[in-house]
Amino acid sequence: MKRRRFLSAAVKTASAAVCSQTFPPALNSFLLRQGAAPKISPDNSVRPQLALTLDDPTLSLGSVLKWQEANARILKAIAAKDVRAALFVCGMRVDDADGAKLLTAWDQAGHLICNHSYSHKFYGERTSYADFAFDFLKNEKVIAPYHNRIFLFRYPFLKEGDTADKRDRFRALLKERGYRVGHVTIDTSDWYVSQRFVDRLSKQPNAPVAPYRDYLIAHLLDRAAFYRQLALDVLGRDIRHTLLMHFNPLNALVLPEVLSALENAGWQWIDASLAFEDPVFRSQPQIVPAGESLVWALAKETGRFNDRLRYADEDGDYEKPKMDALGL
Numbered sequence: 001m002k003r004r005r006f007l008s009a010a011v012k013t014a015s016a017a018v019c020s021q022t023f024p025p026a027l028n029s030f031l032l033r034q035g036a037a038p039k040i041s042p043d044n045s046v047r048p049q050l051a052l053t054l055d056d057p058t059l060s061l062g063s064v065l066k067w068q069e070a071n072a073r074i075l076k077a078i079a080a081k082d083v084r085a086a087l088f089v090c091g092m093r094v095d096d097a098d099g100a101k102l103l104t105a106w107d108q109a110g111h112l113i114c115n116h117s118y119s120h121k122f123y124g125e126r127t128s129y130a131d132f133a134f135d136f137l138k139n140e141k142v143i144a145p146y147h148n149r150i151f152l153f154r155y156p157f158l159k160e161g162d163t164a165d166k167r168d169r170f171r172a173l174l175k176e177r178g179y180r181v182g183h184v185t186i187d188t189s190d191w192y193v194s195q196r197f198v199d200r201l202s203k204q205p206n207a208p209v210a211p212y213r214d215y216l217i218a219h220l221l222d223r224a225a226f227y228r229q230l231a232l233d234v235l236g237r238d239i240r241h242t243l244l245m246h247f248n249p250l251n252a253l254v255l256p257e258v259l260s261a262l263e264n265a266g267w268q269w270i271d272a273s274l275a276f277e278d279p280v281f282r283s284q285p286q287i288v289p290a291g292e293s294l295v296w297a298l299a300k301e302t303g304r305f306n307d308r309l310r311y312a313d314e315d316g317d318y319e320k321p322k323m324d325a326l327g328l
């Protein structure tokens with residue numbers, strides 16, 4: 001416990017040094033509006049920081065491994081980096097006694113327990129504000145018992161509303177309930193790579209995990225570098241990043257290697273609570289449809305980066321041809 005506190009203080013000092021090298025946000029946006037900002041490239045003397053955020057813990061992982069084993073492996077991998085992650089809980093996947101055991105293990109390890117709605121609805125055309133709001137509130141009872149429960153909400157599929165009215169009404173509800181958005185800054189398709197791995201195992205039970213692990217790591221490094229550069233170009237500074245990953249079979253098997261690969265690429269793992277303190281997480285991009293990675297949305301809002309933005313920002317469709325070509 002003491003060691004953790006010390007490390008956390010050290011990280012805070014280090015990140016204060018990072019922040020002091022940047023312009024205040026207001027000045028920054030002024031410079032960017034004027035088109036006077038110099039081209040900014042990563043400051044490689046300072047390690048960029050990121051926190052692990054993990055979505056959709058579930059008791060159903062198919063036949064690959066049991067939830068108890070997946071849970072233990074994932075928690076052990078994170079503990080080995082001595083950081084606290086943020087767990088975004090979708091109630092319908094863990095709403096029984098076993099689900100409570102799963103969540104208790106995270107809570108006792110000091111990770112943040114956050115709201116990801118009860119039923120994982122896509123807040124688009126076919127979901128009304130009233131239904132979405134009801135589903136968000138319904139999830140509160142699932143996460144209420146935990147000590148490290150925190151008022152962070154992550155939109156399912158990162159979809160924040162298909163009209164300005166729905167977007168703003170839900171944002172107002174979050175504010176009224178004391179919530180902030182648990183934004184993703186580095187969006188990924190880890191879920192798709194895991195799904196391909198599980199599909200392969202169903203046809204070939206002894207298929208090796210290594211090629212899927214390597215694909216996943218290359219994908220995550222690529223996406224992390226992409227969103228880091230985009231954040232630098234949009235905001236003029238390195239922000240603290242939040243990496244999106246999921247509670248799934250592939251991650252349960254290879255998370256230690258994944259976490260080390262990002263570290264070896266120069267990233268520094270930090271506590272999720274520290275990452276979410278970055279003022280960037282208070283921004284509310286005024287785009288429609290609303291959502292995606294926060295960095296993507298801020299870039300979209302400027303109208304200046306459309307050549308680099310695709311919609312949705314991440315999707316299995318982008319990975320499919322590459323994985324097909326590799327025979328994965």
Ligand SMILES: [Zn+2]
Nearest residue numbers: 055056156157
């Ligand atoms: Zn989700």
